[in-house]
Amino acid sequence: MQTNRVKAPLVHLSRRDTLPLWHKAVIRLAAFILGMAVCGLVALLLIEKLRLDPSRMGEFYQSFIKGSFSTLARRWKFFKNVAVLLCIALALTPAFRMRFWNTGAEGQTLMGVLAAVAVNFYLGGKYTNGRVAWPDWSLLVLMFAASLIAGAVWGVIPALFKARWNTNETLFTLMMNYVATFFVSYCLIKWVPSGSSSLGKLSSGKLPTVFTGLGKSQYSDYLLIIILVGLVTALVYVYLNYSKHGYEISVVGESERTARYVGINVNKVIVRTMLLSGMLCGLAGWIIGAGLDRSVTTESVGGQGFTAIMVCWLAKFDPIMMILTSGLIIFLNLGADQISTTFDVSGAFPNVIIGIVLFFIIGSEFFINYKINFRKKETPSVTK
Amino acid sequence: MKKLLSLVLAAVMAIACMGFAFAEGETIKLGVILLHDEDSTYDNNFINAAKAVEAELGIELVLRRNIDESNACYEVACELAEEGCNIVFADSFGHETYMIEAAKEYPEVEFCHATGTMAHTEKLDNYHNAFASIYEGRFLAGIAAGMKINEIKAAGQLKGETPLIGYVGAFTYAEVISGYTSFFLGARSVCPDVTMKVQFTGSWYDETEEANAAKALIAAGCDLISQHADSMGAPSVCEDANIPNISYNGSTVEACPNTFIVASRIDWAPYLKFVCEKVAAGEKFDYDYTGTILTGSVKLTDVNTAAAAAGTVEAIEAATAALNEGSLKVFATDTFTVKGEALTSYQADVDTDDAYTPDTEVINDGEFSESFFRSAPYFDITIDGIELLNTAF
Numbered sequence: 001m002q003t004n005r006v007k008a009p010l011v012h013l014s015r016r017d018t019l020p021l022w023h024k025a026v027i028r029l030a031a032f033i034l035g036m037a038v039c040g041l042v043a044l045l046l047i048e049k050l051r052l053d054p055s056r057m058g059e060f061y062q063s064f065i066k067g068s069f070s071t072l073a074r075r076w077k078f079f080k081n082v083a084v085l086l087c088i089a090l091a092l093t094p095a096f097r098m099r100f101w102n103t104g105a106e107g108q109t110l111m112g113v114l115a116a117v118a119v120n121f122y123l124g125g126k127y128t129n130g131r132v133a134w135p136d137w138s139l140l141v142l143m144f145a146a147s148l149i150a151g152a153v154w155g156v157i158p159a160l161f162k163a164r165w166n167t168n169e170t171l172f173t174l175m176m177n178y179v180a181t182f183f184v185s186y187c188l189i190k191w192v193p194s195g196s197s198s199l200g201k202l203s204s205g206k207l208p209t210v211f212t213g214l215g216k217s218q219y220s221d222y223l224l225i226i227i228l229v230g231l232v233t234a235l236v237y238v239y240l241n242y243s244k245h246g247y248e249i250s251v252v253g254e255s256e257r258t259a260r261y262v263g264i265n266v267n268k269v270i271v272r273t274m275l276l277s278g279m280l281c282g283l284a285g286w287i288i289g290a291g292l293d294r295s296v297t298t299e300s301v302g303g304q305g306f307t308a309i310m311v312c313w314l315a316k317f318d319p320i321m322m323i324l325t326s327g328l329i330i331f332l333n334l335g336a337d338q339i340s341t342t343f344d345v346s347g348a349f350p351n352v353i354i355g356i357v358l359f360f361i362i363g364s365e366f367f368i369n370y371k372i373n374f375r376k377k378e379t380p381s382v383t384k
Numbered sequence: 385m386k387k388l389l390s391l392v393l394a395a396v397m398a399i400a401c402m403g404f405a406f407a408e409g410e411t412i413k414l415g416v417i418l419l420h421d422e423d424s425t426y427d428n429n430f431i432n433a434a435k436a437v438e439a440e441l442g443i444e445l446v447l448r449r450n451i452d453e454s455n456a457c458y459e460v461a462c463e464l465a466e467e468g469c470n471i472v473f474a475d476s477f478g479h480e481t482y483m484i485e486a487a488k489e490y491p492e493v494e495f496c497h498a499t500g501t502m503a504h505t506e507k508l509d510n511y512h513n514a515f516a517s518i519y520e521g522r523f524l525a526g527i528a529a530g531m532k533i534n535e536i537k538a539a540g541q542l543k544g545e546t547p548l549i550g551y552v553g554a555f556t557y558a559e560v561i562s563g564y565t566s567f568f569l570g571a572r573s574v575c576p577d578v579t580m581k582v583q584f585t586g587s588w589y590d591e592t593e594e595a596n597a598a599k600a601l602i603a604a605g606c607d608l609i610s611q612h613a614d615s616m617g618a619p620s621v622c623e624d625a626n627i628p629n630i631s632y633n634g635s636t637v638e639a640c641p642n643t644f645i646v647a648s649r650i651d652w653a654p655y656l657k658f659v660c661e662k663v664a665a666g667e668k669f670d671y672d673y674t675g676t677i678l679t680g681s682v683k684l685t686d687v688n689t690a691a692a693a694a695g696t697v698e699a700i701e702a703a704t705a706a707l708n709e710g711s712l713k714v715f716a717t718d719t720f721t722v723k724g725e726a727l728t729s730y731q732a733d734v735d736t737d738d739a740y741t742p743d744t745e746v747i748n749d750g751e752f753s754e755s756f757f758r759s760a761p762y763f764d765i766t767i768d769g770i771e772l773l774n775t776a777f
Contacts, residue, residue: 073466077459125738185586193740194733195557195764197586198453201481216489218458292455297478299452340449346422346431 013370027364035360036061039353046352049343056343063342064335072215078330080222083229084287085304086326089311090229090236090319091151091280094273097240097317099253100162104173106305107180108154108278110298112285114184115150116143117202117296120289121191124204139205140290147286148279154180155278156271163267177305181298188297202294225287232280237319249273281305314361332357412471412660413444415464417457417483419476421449424589425633426614430475430498433652440653443660453478461486465493470663473656474498487511496659498652499559501760503671505735514655515759516675519566520707521648521682523714525630526570527703528646528687528696529608532628533575535693536607543605549580550601552611552618554588556775562754562761563612566714567630568770573719574699581606583773591615600773602627619644628691635685645692646700647685654680672759678708715752720767727752732762 019027043060044050050060068078088105095102119142126133134142158172188197211220240246248269252259259266288300311329315321336350416434420427431447438445446469448460457479464472465486473496474483480500487495487508496512497503503513533547549571553560568580583601585593594617598609602625610630611618616639622629623640631640631647655675662669675681687697706712717727731742734757746753746762754763766772 071463071466073459073463077463189586195555196477196559197555197557198478200478201485288454295454295481297453300454302452302454337448337450341446344447346449 008375010375012373014373016369016371019368024368027367028361031360031364031367032357035357038360039356042352042356043339043343046349047339047343047345059342060339063338064331066342067334067336067338068331074334076219076222078334079226080292081330081334082323082327083226084284084292085308085311085330086322087229087232087284087287088281088301088304088308089315089322089326090232091277091284092308092312093236093317093319093322094240094246094249095277096312097253098249098270098273100159100270100274101170102155102158102173102274102277103170103309104154104158104176104305105277105281105308106301106303107173107177108151108281109285109288109301109305110177110180110184110296111150111154112147112282113289113293113296113300114180114187114285115146115282116205116286116289117199117294118187119143119146120202120205120294121199124202134204136204136206137208140207143205143290144286147289148282151280151282151285152275152278155274155281159271159274163270184296184298184300198297199295205290205294207291221291225291228287232283233319233323236280240319245269245272310358314358328361329354329358411442411444412664413446413469414438414656414660415446415448415461415467415469415472417451417460417464417472417474417479418447418449419451419453419479420589424614426588427475429633429649430652433656434473436653437656437660441657441660451479453482455482457482458485461495462489465490469493471496471659473659484508484511494659494663496655499760501734501736501758504758507671509668512659512669512671512673513759514652514673514675515755515761516650516655516679516681517677517755518648518650518682519562519714519754519761519763520677521650521684522563522566523570523573523707524684524700524703525610525646525648526567526572527574527699528692529567529610529628529630530571530574530578531693531696531699532645532691533571533578533607536628537575543607547575547578548604548606549578550598550604550606550609551580551582552594552597552601552609552613553582553584554613555586556584556772558761558764560584560612561765562763563632564610565720565763565765565767565770567610568767569714569719570703572769578769580770581773582770584775585613587613589614591617594618595621598622599625604773631685635688637685637688641688641690643691644688646687646696649683649685650675651681651683674755674759677704713751715754715763717747717750717752720769722765722767724768727765730765732757732764734758734762 040057040060044054050056069075088109092102092105120139123134124139154176158169158176161167161172162169188199192199207221207224209217209220211223214220214223240249248264251262251264252266252269256266289296293300307329311322311326314325332354336353339345339353340350414434416430418427418430422428422431434445434447437443446464451457451460453476457474461472461483471494475498477499480497480502483495483497484502484506487510491510494510496514498514500513503511529549536542537547551564553564564582571578581601581604583597585597587593594611594613594615598618598621601609608628609618609622612632614633616636619629619631619636619640622643627643628645629640629643630645633649635644635647637644655673684700703712727747729745730747730752732744732746733740733742734744744757752763754761
């Protein structure tokens, strides 16, 4: 008789069955807390004011709350920022579900901003016979249409190339961002004869004050934006999960061959979906260009088109989950900004904080999908 | 003796009372809105000034970095006002319209804006513009440039027949035009046959474009380079190519020990101090503020004697004295011509309007009155001797 011991590895991974929802939530929460703890350690090492006076650690964590929620103005800003980011992320979702990697939300949104501002610039504040030629409501409608069209055009160009010549959509949409940025620069040079390339806030095309009694007229605009994006969230959710189009998108995403086999016109679905994706980016552009800034710069979207990709992925392309993930990212952003102010740290440090926390949250997905098995205590196993 | 003693006592009392008055009222809180952060030489210049004032006056300082020229600026200005700032200051041109909006909502808070143009037409009690007569600093730096070129010429090392300066500019905007023209006039005041080529980048901060522009100018035969843009692009290229460089915003001598001559910059501390003291005293102040050499707002760095021509320091000192007493004027109309003719009348766009209409006669008493009708520059004329290589920006 021979004993043959097979040595099991110390650690091995196995794929998990689907975990219950609460279990996933616990893992993600743990990751968030761990990430915040590591942030604290890094901050303690890198921020001079904390190193000299570690008792201010409490203030460090309070800054996160303070950044988003300490005053009424900040609470409004938080929810408005979440709405804008969410809108861009919603725009990406149909494309991503189709496995069409639209990295061009930045440019599509910027074109939406530019279109809205262009309409306002050329038609707003003009008089015919002593009367305003285009009252604000008509301007807003035109701006809305222009933004949606501009976003859709910017989105559909790469889709047409993909459908016709099978070009790489990731690179194509990415490059369209730069074209959009330079197009904005060009327009600013044309529009501002003084040469400063700074248009400033236009006085026409103001959103009507729909809600009163909120404190400031600005909050009425913010509430309007929040409601609008809430509506869009519901619509996108229904479209993706309960419509024939949504089903086709999923099938094309799973396998183009299967889609063809069951008689789906793949090219048509690609083009149609990118039209929608671009149009929703255009909507976000309208929110920024007409609702908030009433002006355009090359920084009008400020990288949110890329941040939205993260929002989308973290939520696994689920529109409802995206409310949470965009909330998380805005919470981290505003908190990190507050830390920069409170502890007088410059530059990239806020981004380091955001990076660390996101790293932990993305890392936690691993523990949701896989189980780590440690070698059990030596139990004699005898084989023949 | 008694008289002296009582005088000293009175002086001590007065100072003590002043200190007391400052300490007794609530501490002044200054909020500063910055377009970028320390990485940009432009914003860093503001941060240093604000911190100097914080240390000197014991005020409370709040810095808000990386604030875009958008609704974000309005939001942050409101937050600062709500969170107890007596003064909200913004550093970038594009912040202006959003600052004005916030100023209208918080009349009890003073809103101050660097480089802006609209305070004197908006006429809000609590909204102010500020700038400095940086053209004087540029003129002085230009003298250092002219002397260096004279030295190169005397050594027979000019690249072309006649001396040529290259200038990297951001935008074809009055602030930049006023800057390079005064620089050129300073150079020509000591080197009469010099001419200048200007290459624009279309950005206030674009390291690659600024480096490319400097390379192009060097290739076109320039003997010396200067710039009005905020990165290290042009100075670094000059150091590599061993071409003398006049810098802006601050000294670049550490990175460019062989080629850096001198730099001019605006010191914002005197203005911030002025505003804090006015607010502490409960006094109102004007729509515009133009800092000068005399207020300490226009500064030159130390001259790098390793690269500068002999006698540069003394020449700058002499010219500074002449500017201060008024015997020397930077934009005297007998020192330049436009299309071959002397300028006797010019309407500048001083009051901002949608159509950018020229509205104010600015030639007075044989001089272009720069930064007089408002603090931000409005000299936007191309004079003879300066060639613009690209004007798209």
